[in-house]
Amino acid sequence: MHMMKKLLLALFLIFGSLSIQAQEIxxxxxxxxxxxxxxxxxxxxMEVYTDWYSQCKMFETNTLQNPEVSDLINRNYYAVKFNAEGNSVVNYKGTSFNNPNFDPNRKGRNSAHQLTSFLKVEGYPSIYILNRNGEVQEKTTGFKTPEELLRFLR
Structure with a gap:
């Protein structure tokens, strides 16, 4: 009987922890x-975010880490996370975009990346859906709850 309790407890801990962990995008x-x-x-x-804005951090934690959201994105999309004020070089539509005014020593807000301007980003976080040809199909701006994002993606 004692062994059975240990086995059940072990199974509960294993399966309980599996169901709690959100799948990473x-x-x-x-x-x-x-x-x-x-x-x-x-x-x-494509999530367009900044490092400094609290709404982006809340969206990441509360919405994108939701198991239903991450599962839907992983199954139906290629997921891109783009820092709107970062210093990466991005090639899109035959053009190389970068951030020539990026200041690596700056805390908080930085200059906007050229791709951010090209996409006409109006706020953060922004979600862009690019169709199968890489063209912007839809976009939405601002914090979304898991339910709101799931509605948008379906």
């Missing part, structure tokens, strides 16, 4: 997503 660069689209066409989910 499989993030990639925009270039990687566009390359994958050529082999296996599906839309791109």
């Amino acid at each position: 499989r993030w990639m660069s925009l270039e990687e997503a566009l390359a994958k689209q050529k082999k296996n066409p599906k839309p791109i989910f």
Whole structure:
């Protein structure tokens, strides 16, 4: 009887921890997503965020880590996370975009990346859905609850 209790407790702990853990979204660069689209066409989910804005942090923690949201994104989209004020070089639509005014020593807000301007980002966080040809199909701006984001993605 004592052994059975231990086994049940072990199983409960294993399966309980599995169901609690949210599946991480499989993030990639925009270039990687566009390359994958050529082999296996599906839309791109692109989160445009900043490091300093609390709404972006809340969206990451409360919405994107929701198991239903992360599962839907992983199954149906290539996921791209793009820092709107970062210093990466991004090749999109035959153009190389960067952030020539990026200041690595700056705390908080930085200059906008050229891709941010090209996409006409109006606020953070912004979600862009790029169709199977890499064209912007839809966008939404501002914090979304898991329910709101799921409605938008479906």
